[in-house]
Amino acid sequence: MPYLTSTPAGTSGTEIRTGFGAPGCAHPLLAGAEWAELARPGTPLHWVVLNVADGPGIQPDPHCLEAAGRLRNAGVRVLGRLDAAHGARPLAELITDARRYLEWYRADGFFLEHCPADRATLPEIRRATGALRALHDGAHIVLGHGIHPYPGYAENADQLVTFRGPWSDYRWSQAAEWTADYPPERFCHLVHGLPRSHLDEALRIARWQGAATIWFTDRTGREGFADPWESLPGYWDEIISRIGTGVSE
Known part of the structure; x- marks a missing residue:
């Protein structure tokens, strides 16, 4: 695990329990209650993605700065969203956005959205992650492939x-064999459209496939937000209780 550089809040250095990776609520002006809930003490969060305006924006946003500060005060990592554009984004643009996240919002790391997954683009992502770590020693880097990538990516994040x-795809999904060589804290699953009645089943799938970071939601993107990740699941309190009491374990 050459790049497991730090330990999420609320965990020991030897065991990481199942927790949440929030892929990005809507802007705090639109989802103030959601951001406040994420900062509630005791919430089993591994990290939260901050997406100001498809990136850090062109100037500091005071509402996002306040939301990020609340999370950091609660011991939660804040990751700046960087759009890798499936490998087509110039490295200089990624670094410019990363600097803004660090300078304006004191980000703890980065979430590379639309990260490519094939072997041919691995060298480009290796250069990008190396440059990001040079900006911030100890940065927590998550590669948002959304699928199982070429195994070499695991050595760079x-x-x-x-x-x-x-959920209709997740319930029939299978983990790639190579993932068994790594511990669960190296993998994350993001599932939308998951009914409350199948919550236990989904938690078992995550455990069997070896993913310690999850975001499960019943949202589908048709509830007034642009996508299903922009609001909290309707069973938020219930899933927190299940994770907190170890039901998913």
Whole structure:
């Protein structure tokens, strides 16, 4: 685990329990209650993605600065969203956005959205992650593939998102064999459209496939927000209780 550089809040250095990776609520002006809830003490959060305006924006946003500060005060990592554009984004643009996240919002790391997954683009992502770590020693880096990538990507990030999609696909999904060589804290699953009645089943799938960071939601993107990740699941309190009491374990 060459790039597992730090330990999420509320965990020991030897065991990481299942927790949440929030892929990005809507802007705090639109989802103030959601951001406040994420900062509630005791919430089992591994990290939260901050997406100001498809990136850090062109100037500091005071509402996002306040939301990020609350999370950091609660011991939660704040990750700046960087759009890798499936490998087409110039490295200089990624670094410019990363600097803004660090200078304006004191980000703890970065979430590379639309990260490519094939072997051919691995060298580009290796250069990008190396440059990001040069900016911030100890940065927590998550590669948002959404699928199982070429195995070499695992050596260049703290975590990989190996599933991102609807429950209808997740319930039949399988982990790639190579993931068994790594501990669960290296993988994240993001699932939308998950009914409350199948919550236990989904938690078992995450455990069996070896993913310690999850975001499960019943949202589908048709509830007044642009996508299903922008608001909290309708069973938020219930899933917190299950994770907190170890039901998912």
